[in-house]
Amino acid sequence: MLAVAAAGYRAIAPDSRGYGLSDQPPEPEKATFDELADDLLGILDFLNIPKAFFVGKDFGVIPAYDFAVKHPDRVCGVVTLGFPYFPVMISFDPLPEGLYIKRWQEPGRAEADFGRLDAKTVVRNVYILFSESEIPIAEEGREIMDLVDPSAPLPPWFTEDDLQIYAALYEKSGFRFPLQIPYR
Structure with missing residues (x-):
């Protein structure tokens, strides 16, 4: 920009x-x-x-x-x-069952997964997960937020200040609409 x-x-x-x-x-x-x-x-x-x-x-x-x-x-x-x-x-049907896209398409599932954490931790986890080279896929009995090691550092291009700003925005808006578009 x-x-x-x-x-x-x-x-x-x-x-x-x-x-x-x-x-x-x-x-x-x-x-x-x-x-x-x-x-x-x-x-x-x-x-x-x-x-x-x-x-x-x-x-x-x-x-x-x-x-x-x-x-x-x-x-x-x-x-x-x-x-x-x-x-x-x-169609996402042929993709693995544990793929975040399929998990987040299920009404209530991501809300429950995200709801265990505060908005800042959810945003932090998403940026960590999606900056890695592998696509997040959760095994049976685990959720997407479980895939992040709490001690994992933020990606080098995403600062603590960035995290604060984005977390504040999601604290305001929540995740209801972001889960509707694009996943549902």
Whole structure:
């Protein structure tokens, strides 16, 4: 973001609805990715931006792709990290049962797993788990949060100050919506 801005471009990093400082949707369980793509259009329109270059990471690639398909005249380009383009949603059925994606799709399971810990510890654990080279898969009888050694250090690129900021945001918003989109 800083490099883009320093190069003379406008760099905007919106919180997706239900994340960070944005409001929670009134009915998170009814939320869709289409709404997130509509939010991007609303941001461009509000800021009078005719065309933009989009960068999406992880689940953020889905609204970026959807927006580009729905509004090609408003897109200069799209860069995505972590998830390739699929014209239809893929099935996670063939993936291992202990994979975090499958676990977090089950209503109540992640809530129970996360609920054993404070928001700061959940955020800490997620950043530690997802900075490793292996995808987190829990064996039978264990949950995803059990996969983190409490003495494990934060990744070198994620500071204690970063952790404090993100934890405060999740203390405000909770995990209800983040578990709906993208997992459910």
